[in-house]
Amino acid sequence: MPTPSKRITGITPSGKDGWEVHFAAMRKKLAGEPILMLSVGDHDFDTPAGTVEACVAAIRGGYHHYIQLPGLPRLREGMARLSTECTGVDTTPDEIIVTQGGQGALFAVCQGVLDPGDHAIMISPYYATYPGTVRAAGASFTEVDAKAESGFEPDIAAIEAAVRPETRLLMINSPNNPTGAVYSRQTLEGIAEICRRHDLWLLSDEVYWTIRADAEHVSPRALAGMKERTLVVNSLSKSHGMTGWRVGWLTGPAEMVRHLINLNLVSSYGLADFVSRAAIEAVENGHGVREIAERYGRRRAAFLESITGLGDLKIRGSEGGMYVMLDISAVDPDCEAFAWRLLEDEKVAVMPGTSFGPSAAGHIRVSMCQTEETLREAAQRLRRFVARAAGARPTAVA
Numbered sequence: 001m002p003t004p005s006k007r008i009t010g011i012t013p014s015g016k017d018g019w020e021v022h023f024a025a026m027r028k029k030l031a032g033e034p035i036l037m038l039s040v041g042d043h044d045f046d047t048p049a050g051t052v053e054a055c056v057a058a059i060r061g062g063y064h065h066y067i068q069l070p071g072l073p074r075l076r077e078g079m080a081r082l083s084t085e086c087t088g089v090d091t092t093p094d095e096i097i098v099t100q101g102g103q104g105a106l107f108a109v110c111q112g113v114l115d116p117g118d119h120a121i122m123i124s125p126y127y128a129t130y131p132g133t134v135r136a137a138g139a140s141f142t143e144v145d146a147k148a149e150s151g152f153e154p155d156i157a158a159i160e161a162a163v164r165p166e167t168r169l170l171m172i173n174s175p176n177n178p179t180g181a182v183y184s185r186q187t188l189e190g191i192a193e194i195c196r197r198h199d200l201w202l203l204s205d206e207v208y209w210t211i212r213a214d215a216e217h218v219s220p221r222a223l224a225g226m227k228e229r230t231l232v233v234n235s236l237s238k239s240h241g242m243t244g245w246r247v248g249w250l251t252g253p254a255e256m257v258r259h260l261i262n263l264n265l266v267s268s269y270g271l272a273d274f275v276s277r278a279a280i281e282a283v284e285n286g287h288g289v290r291e292i293a294e295r296y297g298r299r300r301a302a303f304l305e306s307i308t309g310l311g312d313l314k315i316r317g318s319e320g321g322m323y324v325m326l327d328i329s330a331v332d333p334d335c336e337a338f339a340w341r342l343l344e345d346e347k348v349a350v351m352p353g354t355s356f357g358p359s360a361a362g363h364i365r366v367s368m369c370q371t372e373e374t375l376r377e378a379a380q381r382l383r384r385f386v387a388r389a390a391g392a393r394p395t396a397v398a
Helices: 020-030 049-060 073-087 101-113 130-136 156-162 185-198 254-265 273-285 289-307 335-346 372-392
Strands: 096-099 119-124 140-145 167-173 201-205 230-235 248-251 314-316 323-327 363-367
Touching (some): 020 335, 049 273, 073 096, 073 230, 096 101, 096 254, 101 130, 101 230, 119 130, 119 156, 130 167, 140 156, 156 185, 167 185, 185 201, 289 323, 289 372, 335 363, 335 372
Parallel strands (some): 119 140, 167 201, 201 230
Antiparallel strands (some): 096 248, 230 248, 323 363
């Protein structure tokens, strides 16, 4: 066949995307093995009934046709209200475009602000699609490591050092996937200062803003001089229990949104009408939002309590989102090998930290997307696995 584009073949240039453990676990589970799936951030419960019934009614009501490219006006109005709540900045519908999930918003940002030859900066650990989405725009990027010992909060001086003349975009994610870190106001003020001084766009991924412990959620859009340069990625997937519905949105300057509507014309051509009407029901009534946040709070607490005292493991970040990040380097510095052995020996599937960037090496990400009972069982299996590993270590000779 003719040669495919470099843009496509370069999305995952290594041919390895870091999800091998998860897919192997899925195959084992489908084959009947008793695998505890703690590797993926997909809810183990259904979308709230009110949202589902609204979708059924819309399908039966004949809402099967094309809709406006930026999204149904009523949905944009609802998302503008959510963005006002999320970012602390009054938001109007013309500053909103509805996208196919948070990934659709992420893709729109990279296509909208990066040209081939441009440069982006992303904080590592990062959501696994960040590098490929930047490569799909023909741009290069630098990873700035957020150190585990700092709770995975980035160092402002390190970000500053990564800026080049061709840098156009800085990408951050708080509450963070995979680490659960929630960036402090001081950190975000430092990031904002870099963006203002170097005239950068800031992509602020705030998908997990409703799911956090007691940490304050600060959106950089609310900081001085940042509204006109901040593009906020958001989604109904986690907050409203709608992962498979693929409804996200982007908040940004109205002029940028107008350009992204043109991008939508040649990419997705908008969302499905009946899905959009279900999303309106979810947004206007807040279906599941409080319950989901409280559920993950209980699950996080139950899992952390169950692994307390496991001296060879350290908890890093884990203030928000749907995950707990564990430093397992004292057991095995190779987190991918650790994850494979944990799957084989104890039937527990987790994600190796290196799936989210090299700064998460020596860590595993544990998803809280299972019941408290399952998480406690997983903690016991993890304890057993770590104890065996400790017993197998050679003892020092005096």
